[in-house]
Amino acid sequence: MDFASYAIDLVAVLLLALGMKGLAKVRTARSANGLAALAMGLAVVGLLLQLQPGPTAWLWIAAGTAAGGIAGLITAQRVPMTAMPETVALFNGCGGMASLLVALGVALFQNEQADLVARISIVISVFVGAITFSGSIVAMAKLQGWLDTPDWTQSSLRHGLNISLAVACLAAGLALPADPAGWPLWGLVLASTLLGIGVTLPIGGADMPVVISLLNSYSGVAAAAAGFVVGSQLLIVAGAMVGAAGLILTQVMCTAMNRSLVSVLFGGALGAKAGGSVGGGGDEAGYTRIVSCSPEECAMALESAERVVFVPGYGLAVAQAQHALRELAKLLEANGAEVTYAIHPVAGRMPGHMNVLLAEADVPYEQLVEMDTINPEFPRTDVVIVLGANDVVNPDAKTDPSSPLYGMPVLEVDQARQVFVVKRSLGAGYAGIANALFELPQTAMVFGDAKAVLQQLCTELRSQGVGTKTPVAA
Amino acid sequence: MSSLSQALWVLLLGSLLGLELIGKVPPTLHTPLMSGANAISGITVLASLTLIAQADGNGALLMLGGLSLGFALFNVIGGFLVTDRMLAMFGGRKTKGAS
Numbered sequence: 001m002d003f004a005s006y007a008i009d010l011v012a013v014l015l016l017a018l019g020m021k022g023l024a025k026v027r028t029a030r031s032a033n034g035l036a037a038l039a040m041g042l043a044v045v046g047l048l049l050q051l052q053p054g055p056t057a058w059l060w061i062a063a064g065t066a067a068g069g070i071a072g073l074i075t076a077q078r079v080p081m082t083a084m085p086e087t088v089a090l091f092n093g094c095g096g097m098a099s100l101l102v103a104l105g106v107a108l109f110q111n112e113q114a115d116l117v118a119r120i121s122i123v124i125s126v127f128v129g130a131i132t133f134s135g136s137i138v139a140m141a142k143l144q145g146w147l148d149t150p151d152w153t154q155s156s157l158r159h160g161l162n163i164s165l166a167v168a169c170l171a172a173g174l175a176l177p178a179d180p181a182g183w184p185l186w187g188l189v190l191a192s193t194l195l196g197i198g199v200t201l202p203i204g205g206a207d208m209p210v211v212i213s214l215l216n217s218y219s220g221v222a223a224a225a226a227g228f229v230v231g232s233q234l235l236i237v238a239g240a241m242v243g244a245a246g247l248i249l250t251q252v253m254c255t256a257m258n259r260s261l262v263s264v265l266f267g268g269a270l271g272a273k274a275g276g277s278v279g280g281g282g283d284e285a286g287y288t289r290i291v292s293c294s295p296e297e298c299a300m301a302l303e304s305a306e307r308v309v310f311v312p313g314y315g316l317a318v319a320q321a322q323h324a325l326r327e328l329a330k331l332l333e334a335n336g337a338e339v340t341y342a343i344h345p346v347a348g349r350m351p352g353h354m355n356v357l358l359a360e361a362d363v364p365y366e367q368l369v370e371m372d373t374i375n376p377e378f379p380r381t382d383v384v385i386v387l388g389a390n391d392v393v394n395p396d397a398k399t400d401p402s403s404p405l406y407g408m409p410v411l412e413v414d415q416a417r418q419v420f421v422v423k424r425s426l427g428a429g430y431a432g433i434a435n436a437l438f439e440l441p442q443t444a445m446v447f448g449d450a451k452a453v454l455q456q457l458c459t460e461l462r463s464q465g466v467g468t469k470t471p472v473a474a
Numbered sequence: 475m476s477s478l479s480q481a482l483w484v485l486l487l488g489s490l491l492g493l494e495l496i497g498k499v500p501p502t503l504h505t506p507l508m509s510g511a512n513a514i515s516g517i518t519v520l521a522s523l524t525l526i527a528q529a530d531g532n533g534a535l536l537m538l539g540g541l542s543l544g545f546a547l548f549n550v551i552g553g554f555l556v557t558d559r560m561l562a563m564f565g566g567r568k569t570k571g572a573s
Contacts, residue, residue: 033561047523084560095545098518102538104538216515235518242515244492247493351501
């Protein structure tokens with residue numbers, strides 16, 4: 001390795017580290033992302049200069065680059081913001097697959113050159129790469145709603161199954177260094193892939209973001225192992241960095257959701273413990289004191305309200321109602337009301353997801369208020385409108401120690417004078433748990449699709465002359 | 475085995491660096507940060523490129539390398555672009571810290 005390559009690698013590592021650091025701050029995040037991308041490009045150019053690939057090699061490099069690059073470009077542009085967690089899972093799975101394939105290639109065709117260290121690294125790379133891949137794909141499929149949580153995965157049977165798979169991985173992994181291209185390799189690929197599925201499948205949808213973050217950390221580990229396999233220090237350092245940072249991020253997310261990593265990984269789906277239906281929704285969860293009201297009544301309450309807080313949840317995003325919500329908020333502001341949005345740390349499908357979705361609808365950043373800031377404000381709030389959020393406004397989390405949500409920080413909307421919950425039906429929330437908020441005397445349910453209801457509210461308010469007296473301010 | 479001990483030092487220091495880099499993250503940024511870190515983990519492209527360049531005309535190896543390069547680049551390019559798309563929405567307006 002000559003001096004120039006060393007210098008390029010060092011600069012690339014430095015820029016990657018700076019990029020990662022900058023990504024954790026609002027002001028610098030975007031340029032930091034660019035910086036990390038630049039560092040990656042630099043590392044690739046540096047490596048190509050050093051490797052001097054032949055003409056056939058260039059052909060395959062071009063083919064791989066074109067296929068992966070175009071697919072990545074199209075996916076990144078087309079995917080809706082609501083599907084962001086799934087998308088990250090998909091990308092992550094492919095990263096794991098890449099590490100797996102590199103290790104396979106070396107194990108099958110270059111094993112004479114591979115010393116013991118490289119062979120051990122192959123084991124790690126195959127194992128972690130395969131788990132990352134299959135786990136990420138399962139996570140994606142569950143978030144997309146393509147996969148349910150099968151009942152058998154909630155029994156303790158799954159621990160036995162996963163332990164046997166882990167033992168199989170260990171056996172194959174121990175046998176592999178002596179026989180790198182034989183049965184242990186394929187056994188390891190198979191057992192690790194199944195283990196990734198077996199571990200991810202029982203986890204409930206609400207916990208999926210944590211799993212994705214953890215798998216993201218794994219793909220860093222897989223990359224570092226691939227670095228040992230091909231002998232690239234840059235790969236080792238970058239992989240280790242992502243692996244460690246991913247672990248911290250996973251921990252931060254767990255804290256935000258008031259869950260421990262162990263209970264996420266081994267506890268099964270949240271609703272299962274409550275005896276509710278898992279992932280099914282649908283059932284009416286035994287509510288007895290539900291008051292429902294029409295959009296007209298809701299509009300009347302809004303017209304006289306001075307302080308309105310919206311609580312947006314994933315249901316809002318699914319209904320693509322962010323823009324209708326922004327429209328309604330503008331009308332209310334023109335009517336002299338103070339409008340804010342209460343953002344729970346895990347609103348949407350993962351921390352920060354809702355901020356992205358509302359930013360897309362041009363909601364001013366200053367109106368998004370985080371939980372700790374808004375909770376003391378609820379007692380002096382006239383009207384709260386809950387849109388497609390459920391578990392994050394469940395008062396049981398504070399008062400009922402038997403609730404599976406107990407201890408989770410929630411938005412204290414039950415303190416407000418009047419609460420309207422816009423919901424399609426009385427189905428249980430994502431975690432499959434009944435919501436005590438719905439039965440409170442100050443709560444009224446407005447049944448319907450979030451977007452349709454919001455549009456009706458706008459029409460109703462306009463017909464009462466709201467927003468026409470003063471021109472709508474931007 | 476000096477190259478091994480060197481590689482292990484690199485592994486150790488890289489991990490420590492990763493642990494230090496991310497301290498407090500505002501919840502707003504969890505999603506983009508995860509997505510950005512995910513793009514960086516696509517650094518496996520380097521291993522894919524090495525595999526292709528050292529394939530020595532072995533067709534199966536070239537194909538594995540090409541496939542792996544495709545997957546890794548899908549991760550890298552898609553990851554960085556999608557992160558940028560998310561972060562672009564926070565930009566443009568005045569952002570006073572994490573409020």
